[in-house]
Amino acid sequence: MEHAPPLPLLLPTAPSAAAVSALWQHLPAPAVGLRATIVIPAKDEAAELPATLAALAAQVSPAGKPWPPGTFEVLVLANNCHDDTAHVARTSVRTHPGLTLHVAEITLPAAEAHVGRARRLLLDEAARRLEQAASPAAACLISTDADTRVAPDWLAATFRELTAGADAVCGRILMAESNPACPVRRRQLQDATYHLLRARLEALLDPQVHDPWPRHHQHFGASFALTPLAYRRVGGLPVVPYLEDEALYQALLRHDLRVRHSPSVRVYTSGRRQGRVAVGLSWQLREWASLGTEEALVPAPADYLAELQLRRQLRQSWPDRLAAAGTASAVPEPVLAAMPDFDSFGAFWEWARPQVGPANGFATVPLRQAIAVLRLELARLTAAPAAGRAVARQPG
Numbered sequence: 001m002e003h004a005p006p007l008p009l010l011l012p013t014a015p016s017a018a019a020v021s022a023l024w025q026h027l028p029a030p031a032v033g034l035r036a037t038i039v040i041p042a043k044d045e046a047a048e049l050p051a052t053l054a055a056l057a058a059q060v061s062p063a064g065k066p067w068p069p070g071t072f073e074v075l076v077l078a079n080n081c082h083d084d085t086a087h088v089a090r091t092s093v094r095t096h097p098g099l100t101l102h103v104a105e106i107t108l109p110a111a112e113a114h115v116g117r118a119r120r121l122l123l124d125e126a127a128r129r130l131e132q133a134a135s136p137a138a139a140c141l142i143s144t145d146a147d148t149r150v151a152p153d154w155l156a157a158t159f160r161e162l163t164a165g166a167d168a169v170c171g172r173i174l175m176a177e178s179n180p181a182c183p184v185r186r187r188q189l190q191d192a193t194y195h196l197l198r199a200r201l202e203a204l205l206d207p208q209v210h211d212p213w214p215r216h217h218q219h220f221g222a223s224f225a226l227t228p229l230a231y232r233r234v235g236g237l238p239v240v241p242y243l244e245d246e247a248l249y250q251a252l253l254r255h256d257l258r259v260r261h262s263p264s265v266r267v268y269t270s271g272r273r274q275g276r277v278a279v280g281l282s283w284q285l286r287e288w289a290s291l292g293t294e295e296a297l298v299p300a301p302a303d304y305l306a307e308l309q310l311r312r313q314l315r316q317s318w319p320d321r322l323a324a325a326g327t328a329s330a331v332p333e334p335v336l337a338a339m340p341d342f343d344s345f346g347a348f349w350e351w352a353r354p355q356v357g358p359a360n361g362f363a364t365v366p367l368r369q370a371i372a373v374l375r376l377e378l379a380r381l382t383a384a385p386a387a388g389r390a391v392a393r394q395p396g
Contacts, residue, residue: 023106023121024125026104027125027129029132030073030132031069031070032070033070034070034071034072034129034139035072035139036071036130036139036141036155036158036159037072037074037126037129037141038056038126038141038142038144039074039075039076039123039125039126039141039142039143040074040075040077040122040143040144040145040146041077041079041115041118041145041146042076042078042079042081042085042089042146043080043085043115043118043146044081044083045078045083045085046081046083046087048146048270049076049085049089049092049146050095051149052145052146052148052149052150053089053096054149055152055154056074056099056144056150057095057098059152059154059155059156060152060153060156061156062153062156062160067155070100072155073129074100074101075102075103075104075125075126076101076102076103076104077104077106077118077121077122078103078104078105079105079107079113079117080107080113081105085146086103086104106118106121114241115242115244116237116239116242116244119143119221119237120236120238122143123143123231123236124236126141127228127231127232127236131228139227139228140158140159140169141228142223143221143222145221147269147270148173148268148270149176149267150267151265151266151267154223154267157262157264157265157266158225158262161262161264161265162227166258166259166262167226167230167258167259168226168227168230168252168258168259168260169224169225169226169265170219170220170224170225170249170259170265171222171225171262171265172223172262172266173218173220173222174266174267174268175268175269176268176270190296190367190371191367193371194367195216197374198304198374199216199217200213201374201378203215204381204382205309205381206308206315211258211260211261214263215260216263219245219261220246221244221245222267222269223266224245224248225265226252230257233255234248234251234252234257253346253349253350254344254350255346256344295368297364297367298364298365298370299362299365300362300363300365300370301373301374303357303363304362305377307353310330310356313329313330314335314348314349314352315349317336317339318339318345318348321339321340322339322340331356332355335355335356338352
């Protein structure tokens with residue numbers, strides 16, 4: 001349901017607290033027991049938005065039934081639009097009368113007219129509304145994009161991961177259009193193979209209880225959920241012109257919050273190459289297309305694997321960090337000595353990583369070579385325990 005639309009808010013400068021309050025003042029109070037507020041920044045998305053909202057309206061519970069009214073709501077912020085994005089969003093409630101939808105319009109000044117600011121305005125309001133409606137520990141704010149269709153069980157799968165103890169849940173982002181014969185699509189599949197191999201090796205060499213295998217490698221705004229408590233803990237979404245989702249992910253790691261890369265939380269996004277942000281999926285697709293017959297270069301697997309093993313060693317030392325200095329270790333003594341100066345392992349690792357890494361940074365190798373090396377290493381690591389079990393079963 002949508003209420004009377006306000007006039008678009010025009011801001012000549014960075015938004016003040018009063019201006020932000022005016023942006024959302026037309027919204028009704030949140031429903032009692034609200035469990036999720038879903039946010040969508042939308043710039044010139046009149047063509048894509050109806051399908052995005054239709055997918056949200058089709059969300060079903062674990063029992064396969066529509067969620068009770070008031071379980072979740074959707075906030076759309078139409079920012080700096082040259083089309084009728086806001087009007088299209090508002091009229092969609094006629095098609096989906098059960099969808100609780102709130103729409104606001106804003107024209108940000110040039111320096112602020114980017115997805116980082118728009119998503120921050122949305123997430124701040126989402127956190128505020130959830131804090132009004134329910135216990136912050138029992139609710140979540142979720143980001144998606146205006147050209148993205150969420151799976152029917154997207155919300156249910158997100159709730160399940162949060163109930164299991166995650167502070168944040170990053171969903172798997174897949175392409176809505178799939179043509180394996182397309183050269184760019186082949187490059188994308190190669191890239192996904194490479195990153196999933198890295199994720200599998202990370203789960204083996206530096207495992208995290210809250211993010212076990214199977215898991216994936218993505219933490220992007222098209223499917224990024226977190227509790228209001230986690231959002232407040234990190235100080236909100238960093239306001240940067242692009243890669244604001246990556247910046248939020250790094251902030252969560254810095255605070256040792258539990259981030260789950262869940263393969264059961266799935267969304268499908270468009271494969272357009274002319275997007276709305278300077279750096280994002282559309283930019284990456286253009287970069288792959290520009291390579292032609294050239295091979296993409298990625299960090300050398302040997303350096304990456306050595307880093308994982310070192311990070312695990314430091315993580316294991318973290319609980320006894322006051323006694324870590326002076327112990328026999330491959331870690332430089334000044335790095336161990338600095339451990340007690342940090343309140344979280346994530347913040348310590350962010351500082352220590354450049355201190356213990358290769359002096360000139362990671363070497364690079366062709367992507368296909370890296371995939372082959374990672375597969376061999378994965379086979380070696382997974383075969384070793386199996387071989388041990390086979391020996392143990394042999395009769396004496």
